[in-house]
Amino acid sequence: MDDSNFTMSIPRKTCEIVQGEEQFIITCDDGREVQMRAHDYNEIYKIPGLYEHLFYENYKCNSPAVVCSELVNTVEGSNQKISNLKVLDVGAGNGMVGEELVSAGVETVIGIDIIEEAAMATERDRPGIYADYFVEDLTRLPSGVEKRITDESLNCMTLVAALGFGDIPPHAFAEAYNLINESGWIAFNIKDEFYSEKDQTGFSKLIQNMTASGVWDIKSKKHYVHRLCQDGTPLEYYAIVGKKQEDIPNSMV
Ligand SMILES: C[S@@+](CC[C@H](N)C(=O)[O-])C[C@H]1O[C@@H](n2cnc3c(N)ncnc32)[C@H](O)[C@@H]1O
Structure with missing residues (x-):
């Protein structure tokens, strides 16, 4: 730069x-x-x-744009308006996903991230993108914050580049998912390894169980290069968009 x-x-x-x-x-x-x-x-x-x-x-990462365009195409493909989305952006970081969503026409985006530095960087670099930004650990969400989020009646969750690697574990993903209204949209990316039979993180099993038991319907899935590793190796991910049908039960995580 x-x-x-x-x-x-x-x-x-x-x-x-x-x-x-x-x-x-x-x-x-x-x-x-x-x-x-x-x-x-x-x-x-x-x-x-x-x-x-x-x-x-x-590292040539393009995941906020890839996941958001998959979301936009899927929502528009089902004749719904992007402007009607009210999004919870999980692991929001310094606001790159929020910025993509707002430029695609989303009117309300709420961010959540576990570290204060993320909220401060968002305020510094992309002020005004999020209607609200919570600094919280999703595995220990205070009930007051949970109520403030559910009171917003959010109908979409985005989660980009934040699953696994000591970031968001399956039970925190489930916590966030359960804050979204039924029939809400869910868009995230995940390393292809964590979505394979070899997976040890629990995500592959969780996603399979969610699908098999009708907790959600997968509407689109794209295999793509999330970024390059420092030695130039491409790191392959899936961008997945689904439609929520019901909450993830405790027994599934
Ligand atoms: C690679 S950054 C992705 C930021 C943004 N989504 C993007 O695509 O640019 C991962 C973010 O997840 C956040 N994170 C990690 N664990 C978390 C948790 N348990 N709850 C909420 N956020 C978490 C990190 O603080 C970090 O800001």
Whole structure:
């Protein structure tokens, strides 16, 4: 980025590069050097433009656009209006998904993320995108916040680049899902490994059980490259859009 106040360098590879563990060094304008890993979101969000530079320019991530366009195509394909969506954006980060939704015509987006730095970066970089932004752990949502969210009668949930890898576990996904009205839209992406028979995270089993028991209907599924790993390996994901039919029961997670 031309106007950035940092430079980024990649240390020499000394071991196998694992998704999320990619290391890099940021040199700030004042000469300070900070070593970070790709999933150190709290540190990354503190530096304006670093998240976008790292994930979108360097690792060629395009997931907010891919997931949101799958959602828009599916909703419009069922003759519903995008402007009628009231969205809960889960793991909202610094607001890139919210920005996509608003530019697609969504009028109400509420964000939730577990770290304060995400809310602060959203306020700094994309003010006004979210009608409300909660800093909460979805696995321990205070009842007052849960009521404020359900009172909004939300009919859509988005969740991009936030499942697995120590981020949002299956039971937190279920918590968020259950905040959405019945017949709401659900759009998210997931690493293809977590949606395969080899999966150990619990997501594959949860999604299969949700489908088999009619908790939701999958309306579209797209296999695509979410981003490149630091060594250039493409990281393949699914973008999935479904229609909620009923809550996920406790027994399923
Ligand atoms: C890779 S970022 C994705 C941000 C945004 N969705 C995007 O696509 O640019 C993952 C986000 O999930 C958030 N997160 C991780 N665990 C969470 C949890 N249990 N509840 C809510 N957010 C969580 C992280 O703080 C981080 O901001």
